[in-house]
Amino acid sequence: MTNTLDERRNQLVDQIMSGRTLPPSVEHAMRTVARDQFLPGLDPARAYVDEAVSIKENPNGPLPLSLASVPSIVAMMLTQLGAQPGDRVLEIGAGTGYNAALLAEIVGPDGAVTTVDIDSDVALHARQALNGAGYERVTVIERDGLKGAQEHAPYNRMIATVGLWDIPGAWWDQLADGGRLVLPLRWRGQTRSVALTRRGDTLVSDGMELCGFVPVIGQDGERSAELLGGQARLHYDQDQPVDAALLEGVFGTPVSEVWADVRVGGEEPFDGMWLRTTVRDDTVCRLEVTAEAMDAGVRRPAIPVRTPALVVGGSLAYMILTRENADAQRPWRMGAAGYGPDGAEVANRLAAHIEAWASARTAVPALTIRPAAGLSEWEAEGHVISKAESVLVLDI
Structure with a gap:
């Protein structure tokens, strides 16, 4: 043995x-x-x-x-x-x-x-x-x-x-x-x-x-909101101005699909798009959609349990895929599905992020972090994300 x-x-x-x-x-x-x-x-x-x-x-x-x-x-x-x-x-x-x-x-x-x-x-x-x-x-x-x-x-x-x-x-x-x-x-x-x-x-x-890990006990910086009677859930950070009340009924509005000129293979990762988008956009959240929601007509996200989404007021858009050519090296086309009064505009915004990522798919942002205390004289060069005890600065 x-x-x-x-x-x-x-x-x-x-x-x-x-x-x-x-x-x-x-x-x-x-x-x-x-x-x-x-x-x-x-x-x-x-x-x-x-x-x-x-x-x-x-x-x-x-x-x-x-x-x-x-x-x-x-x-x-x-x-x-x-x-x-x-x-x-x-x-x-x-x-x-x-x-x-x-x-x-x-x-x-x-x-x-x-x-x-x-x-x-x-x-x-x-x-x-x-x-x-x-x-x-x-x-x-x-x-x-x-x-x-x-x-x-x-x-x-x-x-x-x-x-x-x-x-x-x-x-x-x-x-x-x-x-x-x-x-x-x-x-x-x-x-x-x-x-x-x-x-x-x-x-x-x-x-x-x-990666993915069990969260540490004692930190509570992430919030969640149930949508569609709990058949979808949005996860966002405490510093983001997400108002769940504005999103009530958002999936009852017509969907707008916007397709980027970007394709991926079946085993090709596209999480880098999510990462890159956080360097430029403070509206990035995580959306999970249940099978019940999709059965009821909600457009299937790229990955139902964890797909990047943009949330602006009472509208949201998230990443979707469609298979265009089964014989191609990269058969899946990437796009965005938008819901709400400004769903088409937010979907176009997400599609633009997808295309920006596609121009340099393996690029990794630079990240610097400082303690939140005593930052009054620090001029950060990059996109700032403020947390309770630290400040993140991302650039690419």
């Missing part, structure tokens, strides 16, 4: 490396740490499938309280982090303890890894799993991760394995100048694993990757 699991672990790493290059330290850690030891009760073979595993369900919501992340996402974020032997690392979100074990392998005996989790059951599970796998040197703390772990600061690497809407002020006091922070950061309804380096009082990004 041990040899079989070793083979499965190496096959999983081989699979991950078929799609991306891993630093030798990350590859070694993933081939060394036995993920199955951190997932008791699960068929050990399933530990080496590239999928997330729920470890604690949430009785009050659809998302679990804690997940063992998809291994390829784990590898991607560790690559972004760039931890080195001897580094001091803080992890927010202990999960199963597996990621902390990988970090311990990477930083070695001269480094230090501290992992924090707000949930007592999750923290206990991580502690026991780490001990059982031989990683007693990892420090596990039961605490609100938004507070960090000042007693072991400063850290030259920090990583969050839970979704963040904002960067807590306490983290600024714990990340060393020149240190690196990787976190799943959420704005305008989409989440990116953002790699940031601290330069004085500014965090500067050098990479963003699409």
Whole structure:
């Protein structure tokens, strides 16, 4: 059985490396740490499938309280982090303890890894799993991760394995100048694993990757509004002037379809359009539409559970697709469906964003972040998004 699991672990790493290059330290850690030891009760073979595993369900919501992340996402974020032997690392979100074990392998005996989790059951599970796998040197703390772990600061690497809407002020006091922070950061309804380096009082990004994570407990910057009697839902940030009352009955108005001169292949990602649009437009939100709504006649969004939408007053527009030529390399044409009194105008606006993205599909915006406090003399160059404790500036 041990040899079989070793083979499965190496096959999983081989699979991950078929799609991306891993630093030798990350590859070694993933081939060394036995993920199955951190997932008791699960068929050990399933530990080496590239999928997330729920470890604690949430009785009050659809998302679990804690997940063992998809291994390829784990590898991607560790690559972004760039931890080195001897580094001091803080992890927010202990999960199963597996990621902390990988970090311990990477930083070695001269480094230090501290992992924090707000949930007592999750923290206990991580502690026991780490001990059982031989990683007693990892420090596990039961605490609100938004507070960090000042007693072991400063850290030259920090990583969050839970979704963040904002960067807590306490983290600024714990990340060393020149240190690196990787976190799943959420704005305008989409989440990116953002790699940031601290330069004085500014965090500067050098990479963003699409991801999805269970949200951290204690941040409440995103709002939602039910439309069409709950058959559709709009998600938006607290700084956006969305008035749900103005959108009541919006799907009862005629739809306006506007088609961009842009096409994509069946496996070609187009989330970059969503990201790019947030650099220029403050009306970007996330729309989810149920099968019941589509059965009732609502135009099918590009991805029903998570499609970018623009909301202006009592009108909205969202991304749609149509298949024009099944034999073409890029058979799907991108467009926008608009509803409301200004639906056609908003749809044209979204179509223009699609065409702007298509001119440079792989371009990644520059992101800088500063604490919200003391910004009166800062002249930001780019598009500003204000959050409770930090200010994001995007440019492209």
